[in-house]
Amino acid sequence: MTLTPILAMRWWLPQDAALHGAALDREMYLALWIMTGLLATAHLVMLVGLCIGRREAKRSIWRLEVAPLLLLTILFGWMTIRAERLWAATRYAGADPAVMQVEVVGAQFVWYFRYPGADARFGKTKPELVQPGEGNPLGIDPGDEDGRDDRVSSELVLPIGREVDLRIRSLDVIHGFSVPEMRVKQNAIPGQVFHIHFTPVHEGRYAVLCTQVCGLGHYRMQAAVRVVSIAEFARWSER
């Protein structure tokens, strides 16, 4: 029996490759350290309390219960305010309407990424036109002008340093769109469209996972995000 697998485990968060990730990571580590401190303190108090001799003196509820409770309430309140600011900063405002749009579509057990092309408009889709075998996995309506230059990819290619607005939907069941390195996660729910936006700041290739049980192929429902330089993105777009 060797301890190597445990020691080799990744103990900290994965690399942060998104602009909003640094603030999130700070908040995460702060919360985890505060909670580790509370865990240790509570156990220490319990152990010391069990080891010392018996005390029969009348104890003050105000000093022993109410005062610590007030302090902890203030601590939780402070954490809540910080957390609410972070949440508001990433989610309250939508992306700038001018940013790059990509549509993310989950289907058992694949992720598709649709780029709107030069017109920056997505063409209409129809469920009855969905034909993955014939190159139309999303059912783009050939009669719609906007859809002519739409491009469907199995890989999410993003230019570095440019904000992207993802419109997330699903063809069949609920999927969970997640890119740990981009610090984003959003369910794809059939019948509805949800938006999340972020800015990738590190070039590289990262995994897209499905984080919501979606059927027997759920475990292999993966894709990739490739963050590339602006010049390379332009080349990829023209290809």
Next chain:
Amino acid sequence: MKIFSTHHRTIGIGYLLLAGTSVAIGTLLSLLMRVHRVWPDLNWPLWGVIKPEDYLAAVTMHGTLMVFFVLTTAPQSGFSNLVLPEQIGSRTMALPWLNAAGLWTTVASLLVLLSAFFVRGGGPISGWTSYPPLSALAEAGPGQATGMDLWLVSIGLFCIASTMNGANTLVTVIRCRCKGMTWGRMPLTVWAWLTAALLTVIVFSVLFAAALMLLCDWHAGTSFFVPAGGVINGVVDTQHGDGSPLLWLHLFWFFGHPEVYIAILPGMGMTSMLLANFCRRGIPAYRWMITTTLLIGLLGLSVWGHHMFVAGLNPWAGTVFQLTTIAIAIPSTAKVLNWLMTLWGSRPTYSTPMLWSLGFVSLFIAGGVTGPVLAQPALDAYLHNTFFVVAHFHLVMAMAGVFSIFAGLTYWFPLIAGRRLD
């Protein structure tokens, strides 16, 4: 001892046996999952290699068995039937026949659930939360036809049984207290069972409605939870209209979160009682403990949205549910401080139930401190559906919850077996 007895203690033992059977099967399933994760290609005798659908069915059945048939039945229905009447000076539970009907409906519900293993397609694969449309369409995967039907029928029966037991507990506590057993003198265990029974009656009726609606989506041509235009396996779903999967998430979690308090409140009550007993002192701030029990129950009804931070709610909802969720940390912290205060300088007797209770406090703190981390929507959006969450609710519900069951079993063993543990 008659099997079909209406005596509350026999019924209590019946619930404990049912929980014991369920926990044995549920633990075997989790062992199966662990072994599978270490040796995915292992050829099991009589079964063969575990396929993805087998694994997901094991996940679903493990969760369903543990949450419903272990953590709801043992602490609430089991122990309350065992000692609640005696603790309030009553000879019986208020409604003995309803009580027996509750137990046997739960047994029927368990049998229906277990039969899902043996039908064509096997058990359902959508997890104990059964999110539609995966749980609403037979084409979505194996186990999603007869297996899913059986799951829904089982849950429906369980809701009926729990409501019977909850109503019985409420009536008993309200009407059957002996003279002098005022609200201000009731043991904290009774306060916990009362609060949990209130939650049971409120939330299991919602789950019953949700299960019935989903069953209608299967068999009655309705579309509560399935949107139009789904494409499964290349086939367009023309059977359904404009339903919303989010509706199921709301209904399910409106039940699901109070459910964890139904599972843990009796354990908290027992812990308060056992710590005070073995420390040979009264419960400090007894009225505070009643208030915190009621507050946890009340706030527990308003936090379901924290299961849906990434489900696509309005971001404002994230903020609101963060506030209610953090708020529930305050009465929970008050309880922990109270236990620490009871233990401080007490030189307790380290009997078996006391050791289990100390374990409960330790595990409840360990699981509890991860709560305020997950309550932050921005952090939860990263941690959602990861093992961090699995660890959080297993520490609180599975570990602390089971420790309190062991504490109760060892403490009340003479009532169950008629002899002391040696």
